[in-house]
Structures are given as C-alpha cells and as structure tokens.
Amino acid sequence: MNKNSSSSNLTSDEWSLINNIKDAYDLSTLDCDTTHINNYSLIDSTLKDFLNDEQQMFKSLIKFYKKIPHFKQINLEDQIILIKCNITHLIHIHHVLKDNFVEDAKLGIYMSKWINPDFHRQMSKTRHSLDFFIQYPMALKIALVTFMFISNLSRLPYNQLSIQLIDKNLINQHQNFFTTLLWKYLNVIYKEKDAIRAIELIIFQFLRYQLLMSEMDNIILNQFNPDQFHPLIRSVLRLP
Numbered sequence: 001m002n003k004n005s006s007s008s009n010l011t012s013d014e015w016s017l018i019n020n021i022k023d024a025y026d027l028s029t030l031d032c033d034t035t036h037i038n039n040y041s042l043i044d045s046t047l048k049d050f051l052n053d054e055q056q057m058f059k060s061l062i063k064f065y066k067k068i069p070h071f072k073q074i075n076l077e078d079q080i081i082l083i084k085c086n087i088t089h090l091i092h093i094h095h096v097l098k099d100n101f102v103e104d105a106k107l108g109i110y111m112s113k114w115i116n117p118d119f120h121r122q123m124s125k126t127r128h129s130l131d132f133f134i135q136y137p138m139a140l141k142i143a144l145v146t147f148m149f150i151s152n153l154s155r156l157p158y159n160q161l162s163i164q165l166i167d168k169n170l171i172n173q174h175q176n177f178f179t180t181l182l183w184k185y186l187n188v189i190y191k192e193k194d195a196i197r198a199i200e201l202i203i204f205q206f207l208r209y210q211l212l213m214s215e216m217d218n219i220i221l222n223q224f225n226p227d228q229f230h231p232l233i234r235s236v237l238r239l240p
Contacts, residue, residue, distance in 0.1 A: 009184050009188050014181060014184065018138065018142065018181070021141055021142060022138055028060050029060045029061075029064065032060040033056060036053040037050070037104055042113060046114065047114040047115065047219070051233050057094060057098070061087060061091060061144075062083060065079075065145075071149075074170055078166050078167050082149065082151070084236060085150070086147060086148050087148075087236050090144055090206075092209050093144055097141065101137075103128070108124060115215075119215060122212060126209060136189045142182045146175065147206055149175035149178060151171050151175075217238075220239070
C-alpha cells in the first residue's frame with residue numbers, strides 16, 4: 001500500500017463499489033472449473049475442444065458483468081455487442097485471476113501443438129507481465145470492468161459493421177468513470193511511479209491480447225467449421 005497516499009483519494013462510495021466488484025467477481029466465478037486442460041491428450045485433443053470447454057469461463061465472466069450495476073444500465077443489445085467485441089481480450093485476465101497467477105505448463109504444450117510455439121511464447125510472456133499485480137489482484141478485477149466499456153465495433157463480423165450502439169454516450173461515461181476509478185485505486189496501492197507503470201502494463205497487455213487473438217481468429221476461421229463450436233463460443237468468437 002502506498003504510504004504517501006491515503007485512502008481519502010477514494011471516496012467511501014468508491015471503496016464500496018470496489019468491494020462490490022470484488023464480491024461480484026468472487027461469487028460469479030466460485031464454481032468455475034479451469035482444470036479441463038487435464039483431460040486433454042496430444043493425440044486426440046484439438047484447439048476446438050479447448051475452445052468449446054472454455055464456455056464455462058466465458059459464462060462466469062458474463063455472469064460477473066451482469067452483476068455490475070453500470071453494465072446493467074445500458075441497453076441489452078449494447079451489452080451483447082460489448083461482450084462480443086471485448087470478452088475474448090479479457091478472458092485471459094480472467095484466467096490469470098482464476099489460476100492465481102500460476103500458468104499451467106500443460107497448456108503451453110498443447111498451444112504449441114495446436115497453433116505454434118511462438119504464439120504460446122508470446123501469450124505466456126503477456127500473461128506473466130500481469131504478475132506485477134500478484135499482490136493486488138483487485139486492480140485486474142477493476143480493469144475487467146473498465147475494458148468491457150470499450151466501444152470498438154470494428155471487431156464485429158463484416159455483416160454487422162453497420163450496427164450502432166444505442167447508449168454510446170452512457171457507455172463512454174461508464175468507461176471514463178471506471179478508468180478514473182482504476183487510476184485512483186492504483187495510486188492508493190502504489191507509489192506514483194509504480195502506478196504509472198501499472199496502468200501502462202494493463203493497457204499494453206490488453207493490446208497484446210488483441211493482436212494475439214486476431215492471430216487465433218484467423219486460425220479458427222481457416223481450420224474449423226463454425227458449426228463445430230458451442231453456440232456461446234461461436235458468438236463470442238464472432239463466427240458467421
């Protein structure tokens with residue numbers, strides 16, 4: 001905790017919201033099992049199997065967002081659009097939190113086979129950059145909320161690019177609010193220099209996940225039939 005910064009940097013209402021975010025996350029992910037990787041084999045298992053098994057992780061993260069009052073305030077159609085555009089970039093942070101910052105070595109073996117070793121190396125490097133927050137995982141939980149309000153519709157399928165957000169102004173307000181909340185929280189738990197490093201890390205890793213998921217998207221489109229995926233996975237992957 002930053003000794004030079006008192007908790008007065010955050011109001012009592014903001015501390016209450018942070019506690020509510022923590023409770024919402026913990027409750028939503030309580031029964032989320034991330035051990036399905038233990039059931040795979042190098043001979044029989046495929047990337048498709050892994051992605052379909054990820055539906056539980058996606059469901060728990062969506063459940064978390066449904067418990068955030070600010071997210072529930074926006075139009076239901078907008079909620080769906082934001083989830084489609086952002087959740088595949090955020091699922092990795094969700095994994096880091098659920099795995100308590102410990103990377104399963106078996107996943108690296110499978111990803112190296114299913115995609116390629118360099119992809120896994122980059123994904124692993126990006127993941128371990130978030131070890132910076134191992135003492136303060138709450139920062140990543142706030143980041144999960146903050147980045148869900150990014151309204152970049154360019155990630156929608158080509159035939160949906162004409163879609164417009166109904167509550168765009170409200171979404172932007174919420175993004176600004178949670179960005180400020182995250183920054184204030186970082187300044188409470190870290191000294192200013194480390195708070196700047198922390199926000200840079202979060203933003204950079206989010207962008208890195210964007211690039212890596214774009215690479216995975218291309219592999220999925222080239223190697224698999226969309227009908228092979230569970231409906232939820234097909235939706236969050238924005239498959240036709």
